[in-house]
Amino acid sequence: MKIAILPGDGIGPEIIAQAVKVLNVLGESFELESAPVGGAGYAAHGHPLPEGTLALAKAADAVLFGAVGDYQYDNLERQFRPEQAILGLRKNLGLFANLRPAILYPELAGASTLKPEVVSGLDILIIRELTGDIYFGQPRGVRECPDGPFKGQREGFDTMRYAEGEIRRIAHVAFQAAQKRDKRLTSVDKANVLETFQFWKDIVTDVHKEYPDVALDHMYVDNAAMQLVRAPKKFDVMVTGNMFGDILSDAAAMLTGSIGMLPSASLDANNKGLYEPSHGSAPDIAGKGIANPLATILSAAMMLRYSLNRAEQADRVETAVKKVLAQGLRTADIHEAGTTLVGTEAMGDAVVKAL
C-alpha cells in the first residue's frame, strides 16, 4: 500500500509529521512518499499542483494532505494560488464524495460557542458532492451582459449544474452512510428557486426507493443553516451539493468549537481517497509548534478505514486520541483551565504512546 504525503503550507508540515509518526508505529508496511503542494508546490515547481505531485497522488492508494495557503501566495494570479491544488486534486482524482463528520467530544463541550445542552454529544456526518455544481460548471467568466436592464455592461457569470448520474452516485454514498448510522438522511436543496436542485431533489427521492430502511427528508439550504444553529443534534447524515456543502460543513464544524479535531475524507468511486483536516493552514501560528495535530491524525484513521481496509487500526488510532483527551492533554486551540497545555509534537507523542 502506497500513501502519498502532501504536507503543504503553514502548519501543514508540522501536523502531517505527527500523523506520519502515528502511521509508522502501527506495524504495517505502508510505503510513504512526500511531495510539495500548494504554495510549497508553487515555490518548488512554479505550480500549486506540480506534475510530479499529481502523478504521485494518482499512483498512490491514498493521499494524506495537510493544508495549503500562506500570505506570500495571496496575490498570485488565481490559477497559481495554493487552493487551486485542492480543486485540481479533486477533479483529477475524481474525488466526488466529501465526508465531513462534525463530532463534539464530551471533554470539549466547553469549547463550543453554543450552549452545552445544544451541542454536547453532537455527531453529524455531512456528505458534500465535490466535483460538480457551480465549482466546475461551464461556461463561466466575465462577458458583456446580453440582455435586461444592464445590457451591454460587463457581468461575471458561472454555471451551476448536476447531471443525473452525478446525483445518483453521491446519493448512494449518503444512503449507505446513513444505513451504518442512525438511518436518517437529510438532503439539502433549494428546489423552490433552482432548477438544478429541483432536479437534485427528484433524483435523491428516486434513489431512496433502494433504501427503504433509511428515513429521508428534504430541507431548503437556508432552513438547514438555521436548524444547524437551533437544534444541530436533530441531524444524522446530511447530503448536499458542492456549494451548499462548502458553507454548511464549515458552519457545522464550527458548532463544535474544536475544528482542530475534525478530519475529512474525499473519496472516488473505488474508495481511494484524499484525507485532510477540516481546518486550514493557519499561517499565523505556523512553525511555532502549537498547532493541534489531532484532526490530521484522525484523518489518517479515516484513511485506514476507507481506503486501506484497516478498520481495526482505524479504531486503535481513534481510541488513542480519545485516551489523550481523557488524560487532559490539550493544544492551545482547545485548552481550558484544569487541563494540560501541550504542543504539536507532545500531542503526537502522546497519541503514539497511547497506541
Added chain:
Amino acid sequence: MKIAILPGDGIGPEIIAQAVKVLNVLGESFELESAPVGGAGYAAHGHPLPEGTLALAKAADAVLFGAVGDYQYDNLERQFRPEQAILGLRKNLGLFANLRPAILYPELAGASTLKPEVVSGLDILIIRELTGDIYFGQPRGVRECPDGPFKGQREGFDTMRYAEGEIRRIAHVAFQAAQKRDKRLTSVDKANVLETFQFWKDIVTDVHKEYPDVALDHMYVDNAAMQLVRAPKKFDVMVTGNMFGDILSDAAAMLTGSIGMLPSASLDANNKGLYEPSHGSAPDIAGKGIANPLATILSAAMMLRYSLNRAEQADRVETAVKKVLAQGLRTADIHEAGTTLVGTEAMGDAVVKAL
C-alpha cells in the same frame, strides 16, 4: 401616503392585524389597502401574485407583507406555489436591496442557543442583493448534458450572474448603511472559486474608493458562516449576493434565538420598499393567536423610516416595543420563566398602549 397590506397565509393575517393597529394609532393619515397574496392569492384568483395585488403594490408608496405558504399549497406546480409571490414582487418592483438586521435584545439573551457572552448585544446588519444572482439568471432548466463523463444524461442547470451596475448599486447601499453605523463593511464572496464573485469583489473594491471613511474587508462565504457562529459580534454590516445572503441572513437571524423579533426591508432605487418579518408563515400555529407580532410591528417601523420618511414615528414604535419587552411581556416563542406569557393580540395591544 398609500400602504399596500398583503397579509398572506398562515400566521400572516394575525400578525399583520397587530401592525395595522399600531399604524392606526400614530395619528398619520395613511391610506391602507389590502390584497391577497401567496396561497390566499392562489385561492382567490388562481395565482400567488394576482394581477390586482401586483398593481396595488406598484401603486403604493410601501408594502407591508405578512408571510406566505401553507400545507395545502405544497404540492402545487412550482409556478403556483406561494413563495413565487415573493420572487415576483421583488423582481417586478425592482426591490434589489434586502436589509436584515440581526439584533439580540438584552432581555432575550437567554433565547439564543449560543452562550450569552457570544451574542448578547449582537447588532449586525446583513444587506443581501435581491434581484440578481442565480435566482433569476438565464438560461436555466433541465437539458441533455452536453459534455464530460455524464454526456447525454439529463442535467439540471442554472446561471449565476451579476452585472457591474447591479453590484455597484448594492455596494453603495451597503457603504452608506455602514456610514450610519460602526463604519465597517464585510463583503462576502467566493472569489477563490466563482468568476461572478471575483467580479463582485473587484467592483466592491472599486466602489470603496468613494467611501474612504468605511473599513472594508472581504471574506469567503464558508468562512463567514463559521465566523457567524464563532464570533458574530465582530461584524457590523455585511453585504453579499442573493444566494449567499439567503443562507447567511437566516443563520444570523437564528443566532438571536428570537427570529420572531426580526424585521426586514426590501428596497428599490427610490427607497420604496416591501417590509416583512424575517420569519415564515408558521402554518402549524396559525389561527391560535399565539404568534409573535413584534417582527411585523418592527417591519412597520422600518417602513416608516425608509419609505414613508417618518423617522420619528419609527423611533416611537421601536421604543414602544422595547418598553413591552422591559415590562416582561412575551409571546410563546420567546417566553421564559419569570416573564408574562401573552398572545398575539395582547402583545399588539401592549405596543399600542406603550405608544
